[in-house]
Amino acid sequence: MSQARTYQSVDQYVQENEPRLLEELKEFLRIPSISTLPDHNADTRRAGEYAAAKLREAGLENVELIETPRHPLVYADWMHAPGKPTVLCYGHFDVQPPDPLELWETPPFEPTERNGNLYARGSADDKGQMYSHIKAFEALRAVHGTLPVNIKVLLEGEEEVGGLSVAEYVAKNPEKLKADVALVSDTEMYEPGLPTLNVGLRGLVYMEIEARGPMRDLHSGLYGGAAPNAVFGLIELLSKAKDADGHIQIPGIYDKVEPPSAAEKDSWTRLPFDEAEYLKNEVGSTALTGEPGYSVFERTWARPTLEVHGIAGGFTGAGAKTVIPAKAVAKVSIRLVPKQEPEEVVAAVKAFVAANTPKGIVCEVRVLSAGPGLMVNTDHPAIQVAAQAFSNIFGKPTVFTRSGGSIPIVGDFANHLGIPTILMGFGLPDDGLHSPNEKYNIRNYFDGIRTIAHFFEQYGQ
Amino acid sequence: MSQARTYQSVDQYVQENEPRLLEELKEFLRIPSISTLPDHNADTRRAGEYAAAKLREAGLENVELIETPRHPLVYADWMHAPGKPTVLCYGHFDVQPPDPLELWETPPFEPTERNGNLYARGSADDKGQMYSHIKAFEALRAVHGTLPVNIKVLLEGEEEVGGLSVAEYVAKNPEKLKADVALVSDTEMYEPGLPTLNVGLRGLVYMEIEARGPMRDLHSGLYGGAAPNAVFGLIELLSKAKDADGHIQIPGIYDKVEPPSAAEKDSWTRLPFDEAEYLKNEVGSTALTGEPGYSVFERTWARPTLEVHGIAGGFTGAGAKTVIPAKAVAKVSIRLVPKQEPEEVVAAVKAFVAANTPKGIVCEVRVLSAGPGLMVNTDHPAIQVAAQAFSNIFGKPTVFTRSGGSIPIVGDFANHLGIPTILMGFGLPDDGLHSPNEKYNIRNYFDGIRTIAHFFEQYGQ
Numbered sequence A, B: 001m002s003q004a005r006t007y008q009s010v011d012q013y014v015q016e017n018e019p020r021l022l023e024e025l026k027e028f029l030r031i032p033s034i035s036t037l038p039d040h041n042a043d044t045r046r047a048g049e050y051a052a053a054k055l056r057e058a059g060l061e062n063v064e065l066i067e068t069p070r071h072p073l074v075y076a077d078w079m080h081a082p083g084k085p086t087v088l089c090y091g092h093f094d095v096q097p098p099d100p101l102e103l104w105e106t107p108p109f110e111p112t113e114r115n116g117n118l119y120a121r122g123s124a125d126d127k128g129q130m131y132s133h134i135k136a137f138e139a140l141r142a143v144h145g146t147l148p149v150n151i152k153v154l155l156e157g158e159e160e161v162g163g164l165s166v167a168e169y170v171a172k173n174p175e176k177l178k179a180d181v182a183l184v185s186d187t188e189m190y191e192p193g194l195p196t197l198n199v200g201l202r203g204l205v206y207m208e209i210e211a212r213g214p215m216r217d218l219h220s221g222l223y224g225g226a227a228p229n230a231v232f233g234l235i236e237l238l239s240k241a242k243d244a245d246g247h248i249q250i251p252g253i254y255d256k257v258e259p260p261s262a263a264e265k266d267s268w269t270r271l272p273f274d275e276a277e278y279l280k281n282e283v284g285s286t287a288l289t290g291e292p293g294y295s296v297f298e299r300t301w302a303r304p305t306l307e308v309h310g311i312a313g314g315f316t317g318a319g320a321k322t323v324i325p326a327k328a329v330a331k332v333s334i335r336l337v338p339k340q341e342p343e344e345v346v347a348a349v350k351a352f353v354a355a356n357t358p359k360g361i362v363c364e365v366r367v368l369s370a371g372p373g374l375m376v377n378t379d380h381p382a383i384q385v386a387a388q389a390f391s392n393i394f395g396k397p398t399v400f401t402r403s404g405g406s407i408p409i410v411g412d413f414a415n416h417l418g419i420p421t422i423l424m425g426f427g428l429p430d431d432g433l434h435s436p437n438e439k440y441n442i443r444n445y446f447d448g449i450r451t452i453a454h455f456f457e458q459y460g461q
Helices: A010-016 A018-029 A038-057 A123-144 A164-172 A230-239 A262-269 A275-283 A296-301 A342-356 A381-394 A408-417 A442-459 B010-029 B038-057 B123-144 B164-172 B230-239 B262-269 B275-283 B296-301 B342-356 B381-394 B408-417 B442-459
Strands: A061-066 A073-078 A086-092 A112-114 A117-119 A150-156 A181-184 A196-201 A203-212 A305-314 A327-336 A362-371 A399-403 A421-424 A439-441 B061-066 B073-078 B086-092 B112-114 B117-119 B150-156 B181-184 B196-201 B203-212 B305-314 B327-336 B362-371 B399-403 B421-424 B439-441
Touching (some): A010 A123, A010 A442, A038 A061, A038 A123, A038 A150, A164 A408, A181 A408, A230 A327, A230 B230, A381 A421, B073 B164, B117 B442, B123 B439, B181 B408, B203 B230, B262 B399, B362 B408, B408 B421, B421 B442
Parallel strands (some): A196 A399, B086 B150, B181 B421, B196 B399
Antiparallel strands (some): A112 A117, A117 A439, A305 B305, B061 B073, B112 B117, B196 B421, B203 B362, B305 B327
C-alpha cells in the first residue's frame, strides 16, 4: 500500500502545503539572479538550475539547461495526454538590479513577510509567478496522478536584458516548441481580487545615447564660452525628443500608431480608477504628466512613450568640480504600441539624433534591444477557458486590459510558433516591479497556483 | 668661518639647486590633498603642514596652522625690512579630484617627468606655483642673507571647494594681513616664454540642482505616459537655461555685464591666437561653441557662461533597466564678469528654476559657493614693477590679459584689505588644469622662482 497522502482537490493540496510552498519560493528568491550584471552570471545560472530541479521533482521530463552566449534557458515537457491540447508555459528566472539599495526596508535577496506580502527582488517579477506554474504541475500530479493537458516549459534568464537568447531559440525550434497556446504569468491583476487577462502589450526599443565633446574634461573657467560641453549637449539633444506634454518630437514616430477600438476604449472607462489615489499612492509626485486629451489608460497602454532611465556624465561626487565634461551617456527607451515596427523606430531615433546633435558634439546611438508591441485575440478558445477559470477561482468576471510594459516573448510565440499567449498574471499594481521593496501578495501566490491548475483542468476537458 | 656656500645671485642659486628644488616639489605633489573629498581631509592637512615646514626652513617667522571648520590655513611672515613695502603672498595647497583616473598616463599623485614637464595633479594648480614663492624666499636669503621687502604668507586648502575659510579669515583679520599688495601665482602665461600679468578674473556661482519626481523609481512600461521622470524633468529645465548659441536664458543675467574697453578689446586682437590650433590641440572637439559676434577672448574672459559640470540620475550601470527615475542631480555653475553681483545671480537662478520646473517635478537649488569677478588697475606701481621684473627674466615685454577662471581671494583682498593683487602666473595654456595628465613645465618652475625673487628685489628698491 502506497505511503502517499491522497488529496481530494488541488485546492486542498495547496492549502495543506502552504508553508512549504512559501519556503520553496523564498529559497528561489534568495538567489540574486541579476541578469544585467556580469558579476551575477553564476547566480543567474543557479536560479535556472533551481527551477530545473523543481520541474524534475514535479514530474516534468526531458528537463535540460540549454546553453546560450549569455544565460542558459531551461526546457522541460510532459507529453502524456494524447488528444489533449499542449500548453507552452513560459517564465523568467532573472531579476532587475535592486539599486538604490538604501531604499529597501529589508534586504532585496532576503525574502521577508510583512502584511501578507513577501518582499524581495523578483517576488512578483517574475519568480513568484513563474514558480506558480511549477507548483501547479506538482499539485495536479499529487491529486490526479497525471496532468490534464500536455505541457512544455521554456524558462529564460535574460528577460530583464532584452531576451535575445530565448528569441533566437524560439525562432530556431518551432517544431520542438509546437503547442496550441502559450501561458505567461508575468502581468498584474487590475486590482486586488479582480481576475484580469492582459490582451495588449507595448513593445520596447532600448538604447544608450553617448555624447562626446572636448577630447578631455576641461577647466570651465578657462574654456567656458568656447568649448562644447558633452553633458549639456546631451541635455539639449534629449530635451528636443519630447515636449512638455510628453508628446514625442521624433519625426515619423506616430505614423503607425492606431487608436484603440471604440469598444476597448469604452470598456476602459468602466474599470475602477481613482486618478487622485493613483497619483498619491502609486506615483507619489505633485502631478501626473503625459499627453493632454488621453486618459491614463490610453497614455500608459495605447500610446508610445519616451523615457530617459538614467544619465551620467562629468563630476558627480560630493562637492564642486569645475569641469566641462568630455563625455555623457543616457539610457533612453521608447515604448511601442502594436503596428509600430521596432526597426523603423530605431531608424527614426538615429535620424533624429543625427539632425539634432548640437554643434561641437558627436553622438552615438547603441541599441540594446528592440521588440514590438502586440494584441491578443480575445475570441480564442484558450483565452475564453482561461477567463472562465480565473473567474471561478476569484469569484468575479474576468476583465480584459492592456499593459504598458513589454514581454517580447509574446511576439516571438506569435511570429514563430503561430500561437496566441494567455497573459494570466497575479501581480498587483503596487508590487513595485523594478523598484525598491518589490513584493508579491502571498495569497495571490497560492491562488495563482490554484488558478493555473484549474485552467489546465478546464482546458483538458 | 661659516660653512655656508656663497651665491652671487638668485639665478646662480636656482641653477645650482635645480635637482633638489624639483625633488621637494615632487614630495609636495605626492600628497593627495583633494579638498572636496572628506576621505582626503588628513592629506589636505598634511599638504598644509608640508608648506608650513618649508616656510620655516626658508626663514619665515610666526609660522602657524590656523584651524577652520574644514581645512587649516597656513600663515607666516618676515617683517624685518623697515621702510620697505609689504607683500602678501597667497597660494593654495589643495587640488581637484583626479578622476577620470583611467585617462592618466602616469598616476596623478606620483609626479613623473616627461618632455620637460612634471605630470601630477596640482603641479600647475597650484602647488608648483605657490611653492615657487617659498623657494624664492629661500633663494633671496641664501644670496643676500635677508629679504628685500616685508613678507606675509597666507595659504589655504579650500581653493578648489570655494575658499570659505580663507575668505572669512581675511574679512576678520585686516590688521594682521595689512600689506601694500598681494601676490598670487595661480594663472598662466599667454604662451610659452611670454610674460603675462592677469588683470581680470571671472567670478563663480556654483550650485547643485536636484529634481525629484515620483516617490520611488517606477517601472517605465507600467507608468510611462503618466508619471513624471526626474531625469527628464531636470533635462527639460537645464535645456532652457542656455540656448544653442551659448546665450544664457535666465532673465536679468546680463543686466550688469559691461563690455571690455575699446583699448582692451583692441589689445586682445594683437595677442597671437590661432583658432584652428586652439580647437585642435586644446579643446579637441569638432567645433568651438559660444555666442556669435564675440571673439574667443571675449567669450571666455568677458562674458558670463553657464556650464553643467556633471549630472547623475536613474540607472547608469551596464545594460538595461527600465525605470522612471525618482531623483536626479546636476552640478551647475555660472561664471561672472566684473560688476555682476553673485547674490543677484543666485536669486535670478532660483527664480528661473521656480518658473521653469516641469509639471510633476520638485526642484531644489543648493548654492555651494558664490564669488564676484574683478579687474586690477594696471597703473598701480607694484603692477608696473612686476611687469618689468617679468620682462627682465623672460626677455619680452609683459602682456596684460584676463582669465576666464575665478580666484575669489582676489576680491577678498580688494574688499577687506583694500589692496590690488598681482596675478603673476607661470602655468601654460596646455597644462590641463582640472583634467587628467595635468602638468607643469619644469623650466617655468625654476624661472618662476627667479621671477618672483627678482620682483621682490626690484620692488624693495
